[in-house]
Structures are given as structure tokens and as C-alpha cells.
Amino acid sequence: MTPTQSLLVVIFAPLLSAVLIAFFCRQRHGLAAAISVTAAGAIFVFSLIAILATGTDVVHASSAWLHFGDFEVNKGFLFDDVAKTMLIMVAFVGFLIHVFSLGYMADDPARGRYFGGLSIFMFSMLGIVLADNLIMIFVFWELVGFSSYMLIGHYLNSDEAAAASKKAFIVNRIGDLGFLVGIVYAYWHFGTTNLSEMGGYVAGNPDLVKISIAALLMCGFIGKSAQFPLHVWLPDAMAGPTPVSALIHAATMVAAGVYFLIRIDFLFPQEVLTLITWLGASVAVYAGFCAYGQNDIKKILAYSTLSQLGYMAAAFGLGFPGVALFHLITHAFFKALLFLGAGSVIHGCHHEQDIFKMGGLLKKMPITAITFLIGTLALCGVYGLSGFFSKDAILIAGGLGNTPIFYLLTLGAFMTAGYMGRLFWIAFLGQPKSEDASHAKESPLTMLVPLIVLAVLSVAGGWMGYWPDFLGGLIKDNLDHLHHMDHYYAMHKKVLIFGSAAWIVGLVVSFFFYGAGAKEDRLEKKAAPIYGFLRSRLWFDEVYNFYVEKIQQRFALLLNFIDIFVIKGIFVRGSAGIVGLVGMCSRSLHDGNLHTYVYWFLAGLILLWAVASGLL
Amino acid sequence: MTVGLNAFILLAGLLFAIGMFGVILRKNTLVIYMSLELMLNGVILALVAFSRYNGTMDGNLFVFFIITVAAAEVALGLAIIVALFRLRQSVMVDQLTSLSR
Numbered sequence: 237m238t239p240t241q242s243l244l245v246v247i248f249a250p251l252l253s254a255v256l257i258a259f260f261c262r263q264r265h266g267l268a269a270a271i272s273v274t275a276a277g278a279i280f281v282f283s284l285i286a287i288l289a290t291g292t293d294v295v296h297a298s299s300a301w302l303h304f305g306d307f308e309v310n311k312g313f314l315f316d317d318v319a320k321t322m323l324i325m326v327a328f329v330g331f332l333i334h335v336f337s338l339g340y341m342a343d344d345p346a347r348g349r350y351f352g353g354l355s356i357f358m359f360s361m362l363g364i365v366l367a368d369n370l371i372m373i374f375v376f377w378e379l380v381g382f383s384s385y386m387l388i389g390h391y392l393n394s395d396e397a398a399a400a401s402k403k404a405f406i407v408n409r410i411g412d413l414g415f416l417v418g419i420v421y422a423y424w425h426f427g428t429t430n431l432s433e434m435g436g437y438v439a440g441n442p443d444l445v446k447i448s449i450a451a452l453l454m455c456g457f458i459g460k461s462a463q464f465p466l467h468v469w470l471p472d473a474m475a476g477p478t479p480v481s482a483l484i485h486a487a488t489m490v491a492a493g494v495y496f497l498i499r500i501d502f503l504f505p506q507e508v509l510t511l512i513t514w515l516g517a518s519v520a521v522y523a524g525f526c527a528y529g530q531n532d533i534k535k536i537l538a539y540s541t542l543s544q545l546g547y548m549a550a551a552f553g554l555g556f557p558g559v560a561l562f563h564l565i566t567h568a569f570f571k572a573l574l575f576l577g578a579g580s581v582i583h584g585c586h587h588e589q590d591i592f593k594m595g596g597l598l599k600k601m602p603i604t605a606i607t608f609l610i611g612t613l614a615l616c617g618v619y620g621l622s623g624f625f626s627k628d629a630i631l632i633a634g635g636l637g638n639t640p641i642f643y644l645l646t647l648g649a650f651m652t653a654g655y656m657g658r659l660f661w662i663a664f665l666g667q668p669k670s671e672d673a674s675h676a677k678e679s680p681l682t683m684l685v686p687l688i689v690l691a692v693l694s695v696a697g698g699w700m701g702y703w704p705d706f707l708g709g710l711i712k713d714n715l716d717h718l719h720h721m722d723h724y725y726a727m728h729k730k731v732l733i734f735g736s737a738a739w740i741v742g743l744v745v746s747f748f749f750y751g752a753g754a755k756e757d758r759l760e761k762k763a764a765p766i767y768g769f770l771r772s773r774l775w776f777d778e779v780y781n782f783y784v785e786k787i788q789q790r791f792a793l794l795l796n797f798i799d800i801f802v803i804k805g806i807f808v809r810g811s812a813g814i815v816g817l818v819g820m821c822s823r824s825l826h827d828g829n830l831h832t833y834v835y836w837f838l839a840g841l842i843l844l845w846a847v848a849s850g851l852l
Numbered sequence: 853m854t855v856g857l858n859a860f861i862l863l864a865g866l867l868f869a870i871g872m873f874g875v876i877l878r879k880n881t882l883v884i885y886m887s888l889e890l891m892l893n894g895v896i897l898a899l900v901a902f903s904r905y906n907g908t909m910d911g912n913l914f915v916f917f918i919i920t921v922a923a924a925e926v927a928l929g930l931a932i933i934v935a936l937f938r939l940r941q942s943v944m945v946d947q948l949t950s951l952s953r
Contacts, residue, residue, distance in 0.1 A: 827949065828951035
């Protein structure tokens with residue numbers, strides 16, 4: 237079996253599963269789950285086969301898909317080192333989350349639809365990972381948008397989920413508009429959308445890099461990875477089932493924006509990179525603040541995801557795409573772990589999501605609690621865990637490249653530790669604060685095994701030295717480059733001190749400020765205005781709502797009025813009316829009576845006579 | 853005694869007018885048809901009179917053609933009216949209004 241064939245299996249297994257489920261298994265839930273999980277397993281196995289078969293080689297297979305005159309759309313794989321690293325992460329985390337879903341969704345009445353959605357998501361995501369040209373990426377980009385829409389809106393009878401799914405879709409569409417224009421511009425500029433061909437042109441002539449193309453393509457990233465100012469959809473997307481939040485809105489899809497940037501990093505000039513750095517750093521800090529105003533365990537994690545995506549964007553903008561990829565991979569492990577842990581907690585507490593109604597879960601659900609703690613520590617960047625290595629590298633890159641960014645990101649690290657500490661101490665320690673929490677039981681094995689595996693990866697995922705040769709080449713290159721920069725050792729020490737201070741101070745302060753298993757938010761009681769400010773999330777939603785409701789909607793009404801009265805009323809109806817009137821008049825001439833015709837004939841004669849004699 | 857041209861023109865005009873009013877006012881297709889012939893005859897009479905007073909044969913020649921064509925036309929027209937009657941059992945124009953549909 238050639239690597240290309242294995243990759244074809246990888247990409248078509250989930251599609252086949254989705255088709256089978258959509259046509260035959262909508263009501264046969266058990267069968268649907270089995271098919272979907274088998275497909276996810278097959279993806280993982282065949283990804284491994286493809287990676288082992290290629291080793292460190294780059295596989296590039298491409299063939300024509302569509303012709304429009306001179307314009308040709310290709311379908312193909314660009315299976316290089318970055319794609320391999322991403323593929324194995326998506327396949328593995330995806331498989332674990334499928335297994336977790338078996339337990340989490342066991343009682344859901346629409347499991348068939350859910351697993352079909354997961355399969356179509358895996359298909360689209362793998363398409364983005366493997367695609368070798370911008371148009372194919374765009375097609376799969378829209379498909380992940382669709383699957384995200386479908387899975388956020390899984391709970392059909394909840395208005396919140398319906399609104400959130402629409403919001404996610406529409407906000408993404410705004411970014412995708414820029415993306416699409418960027419693709420057209422790139423094709424116009426380079427004459428191709430193939431990634432390696434464009435890379436070749438740019439390598440040959442660096443002047444070909446254009447700010448406008450990079451900025452337009454960046455819009456797609458901003459929408460998908462929920463960066464400023466399109467970040468508003470991600471927290472709302474938590475209305476979907478928790479494994480979906482883990483898979484799509486933490487580990488893979490939102491990271492696809494960053495992955496896309498890494499794939500086309502040769503197109504980015506310094507100006508756009510700087511912009512991305514500032515965007516990323518500001519989201520990292522902003523989301524950290526917002527997380528303090530949330531009580532819903534999933535929303536806190538959603539803001540944490542936003543903040544970590546900001547770190548990735550900052551790393552990319554600082555000129556270290558490999559470091560961004562590194563953080564993407566380690567983040568996928570520990571954030572999937574945290575979300576699945578939250579899922580396990582929510583499952584145990586009978587769908588209670590408010591952390592102030594949990595408490596004491598460490599005793600009730602020890603395995604969930606311990607794995608969640610590992611995830612928390614990895615996220616905070618405790619020395620030796622995966623998050624430490626990637627975040628450390630980002631901070632060093634910031635410190636060596638751009639000092640204000642370094643301080644912003646360090647502030648973000650303090651915030652991260654603070655809100656994660658708040659979450660952990662309140663939800664897992666102390667006494668149960670509600671009926672549901674006091675009856676919490678440890679989750680079944682299908683949910684615990686993924687947690688344990690992910691906990692192991694959250695600890696060990698960052699040990700670059702143990703990664704096989706054929707994975708993470710870009711990461712190793714970038715880290716190597718970083719290690720040989722001037723002042724690396726001084727900066728490394730500084731980051732080690734700041735980073736460790738961040739998690740120690742964050743966790744300890746949150747412990748003493750909020751208290752273990754607190755019943756209510758102390759910040760809310762002591763400093764209501766500050767809490768209200770944090771809860772308001774800088775009024776982004778309100779501003780957007782105001783814009784849509786008061787400005788866009790009025791403009792739309794005006795256009796509608798013009799459409800109905802001017803275009804439809806005057807032009808369309810008016811011209812139709814005139815023609816109709818002429819028709820009515822000429823029809824009345826035609827009554828079938830011979831005498832009428834004779835009179836008209838006479839009238840015609842008189843007219844002719846009048847004209848001929850010059851009277852008229 | 854000679855009859856002046858004016859008398860011929862007057863007679864021809866009268867014939868034409870009678871024919872025209874017949875066409876306009878009568879309902880029976882046959883009568884309308886006869887009235888049409890009457891109008892034709894009025895014109896023929898005028899042509900003959902002009903020919904006579906001009907002293908040429910042009911008008912007379914024209915009249916021969918008209919009479920020949922009119923004979924053929926009458927044969928055809930009557931045949932159409934007969935066929936119409938067979939189809940509709942009526943030759944009254946106010947009942948033959950199917951063109952309006």
C-alpha cells in the first residue's frame with residue numbers, strides 16, 4: 237500500500253461513515269456509533285501507516301479536478317512534515333474523543349445524527365490538513381464550518397444552541413469572505429493556488445510577497461481561530477455537546493486557522509506578522525480577563541482556548557511557525573483533556589455546568605479530578621509538563637523579539653493560572669453545593685480511558701527529544717533556531733522565573749482569594765463593578781448586536797423598501813402595467829363582430845385619406 | 853337628349869352609398885354580400901361614364917376585368933357562405949363572433 241493510498245483511506249473512511257450513517261443509521265444509534273468509532277480508529281491506523289511508510293519524505297500527489305478554460309482546480313495532498321504532525325494529532329485526539337462520546341452521549345436520543353456529524357467533521361478536518369492548494373483548503377474550510385454548525389446545534393430543542401450555531405456560522409462567514417477574496421487575489425498574483433508552487437515563487441523572488449494577499453488570507457484565520465474581532469462565536473459555541481467542544485472548539489478546528497497560517501507562512505510580510513502578533517497577544521490577555529466573569533465550566537475553558545489561540549498567533553507573528561505548531565499540538569492534548577474532564581464532570585453532575593453548584597468532586601470522581609488537575613497544570617505551564625515547553629518557547633520568542641508582547645503574554649500566563657485555579661478549587665474541592673453534585677459518580681470506562689491517555693500526553697507531549705524523527709521537524713528547527721539566538725540563556729532564565737511565578741502566584745492567589753469549594757464568587761461580592769466589567773467582556777456582543785439591529789437592519793429595511801416600491805413597484809409592475817393596458821385596448825378592438833371591423837376599416841380609410849390629403 | 857356626366861356620377865354615388873349602408877347595417881351575410889356587389893356596380897358605372905365622356909376605352913377595359921373577377925368572386929363567396937351555413941346553421945353576422953375568442 238503506497239502512502240497515497242493510505243491517505244485516501246484516511247480521508248474517505250470518515251466520509252463513507254458519514255454517508256452510511258446519514259442514509260441508513262439515523263435511527264440505529266448503536267450501529268451509527270460503532271461505524272463512526274471504527275472510522276475514527278481506521279483514520280488513526282492508516283495515518284500511522286502513511287507516516288511510517290513515508291518517513292521523512294514529502295509526499296505530493298496532485299491531479300486535475302475541474303477545468304474552467306485556462307483555470308484548473310487540482311485536488312491533491314501535500315503530505316509534509318507539518319501535515320504529518322497535525323494529522324497524527326487530529327487522528328489521535330479525534331479517535332479518543334469518539335471513544336469518549338460513546339460514554340458521554342450514551343443516553344442521547346439523537347446519537348446517530350451526532351456520530352454522523354463527528355464523521356463529517358473528521359472528513360473535512362483531514363481535508364484541510366492534507367490539502368495542497370488554497371481552493372481545496374477553502375472547500376474543506378467551509379465543510380468544517382458546516383459540521384461545526386451542525387454539532388453546535390445538536391440539541392435541537394434548545395434556543396441557545398440554535399442561536400449559537402447560527403452565530404458561529406455567520407461570524408465565520410465574515411472572515412471567509414476575506415479568505416475567498418484573498419484566494420482570488422493570490423491566484424491572480426501567482427497564477428496558481430498550489431502551496432508548494434507559491435512557496436517556490438516566493439523563495440525565488442521575495443518581492444512577490446504582498447501585504448494585501450497576506451492580510452486577506454489572514455481574515456480566514458481570524459474567523460476560524462476566533463481572534464479579534466471575530467472571537468465572539470467561540471464562547472457561545474459551548475452550547476453544543478461537550479465532546480464536540482473538546483474536538484472542534486478546542487483541539488482541532490479552531491487550531492486549523494493557526495495550522496493554515498503555518499502552511500502559508502511564506503506569504504506573510506513583516507507588517508502582517510506584527511499585526512498578527514498584536515492581535516494574538518491582545519486576545520490572550522483579553523480572554524484571560526473574561527474568564528474571571530464566567531461561572532459555566534465550559535465557558536471558562538472556552539475563554540482559555542481563545543487565550544491559548546492568541547499565544548499561537550503571537551508565536552506565529554514573532555516568526556516562529558514551528559513554535560506555534562508546537563503549542564497547537566500540546567494545547568490540543570491538554571485542552572481536549574480539560575474539556576473531556578469537564579464533560580465527565582457535567583455527565584457526573586447530571587448536566588450541571590455552574591462551577592458554584594459543584595464542589596467536592598475530588599472525592600466523588602477521583603480519576604476525573606486528577607486528570608483534570610494534570611490538564612490544568614499543563615495549561616498553566618508547570619515545569620516539565622507539555623504546556624511548559626511550548627509556552628516557554630513562545631515567551632522566549634517574545635522576549636527576544638518584542639518586549640511589550642513578552643510582558644502581555646506573561647500577564648496572560650498569570651491570568652491563565654488564576655482562572656484555572658479558580659475553576660479547579662471551586663469545582664473540585666470543598667463540599668458539594670447542590671443535589672446533583674452530591675450524587676455525582678465516577679464516569680464509565682469509555683470516558684475515563686481517553687482522559688487517562690490524554691493526561692499522559694499532556695505530561696509527555698512536550699518532550700521534544702522523544703518525538704520520532706519524522707514528526708515535528710519544523711518544531712525542532714524553530715526551537716533549535718531559538719536556542720541559538722543571542723541572549724537565549726539569559727532570556728530562558730527570565731522566562732523560567734516569570735513563567736513559574738505565573739502559575740504559582742496564579743494558583744495560590746486564586747486558592748486564597750476564592751477559597752476551596754466556595755459557594756459564591758468572592759470577586760462578585762467584594763468588587764461588584766470589577767466583576768461586572770469582566771463579565772461584560774468589553775461589550776463586544778452588545779456592540780455587534782447594536783450594529784446589526786440598529787444600523788444594518790435599518791439599512792436592510794431601506795433597501796427592502798427601495799426594492800419593493802421602486803424596483804418591484806415602478807420598474808417591474810409599472811412596465812408590466814403599461815404593456816397590459818396596451819393589450820387590453822387592442823383586445824377590445826377584436827370582438828369578432830364583422831360590423832366592428834367594417835367601422836375600423838372605414839376609420840382607417842378616413843385616416844389614410846386625411847394623411848394623404850395633408851390634413852394630418 | 854344627352855344625359856350629363858353629373859347624372860351618372862350621382863347614380864353611381866347613390867348605388868355605392870346604398871351598398872355601403874347595406875354592408876354596415878344589415879345582419880345577414882348574404883345581404884351584406886349583395887350590398888358589396890352593389891358598391892362594386894356603382895364603381896363600374898362611374899368608370900364606364902368617365903370612359904364615355906373622356907372618349908377613351910381605358911375605363912371600359914377596366915370594367916371588363918372587374919366584371920370577370922367579380923363573377924369568380926361571387927362563386928367563391930357564395931360557396932363560403934353555404935359552407936358557413938352548414939357548419940353553423942346561421943349566416944347572421946351577430947351570431948358569427950367566434951373570432952373574438
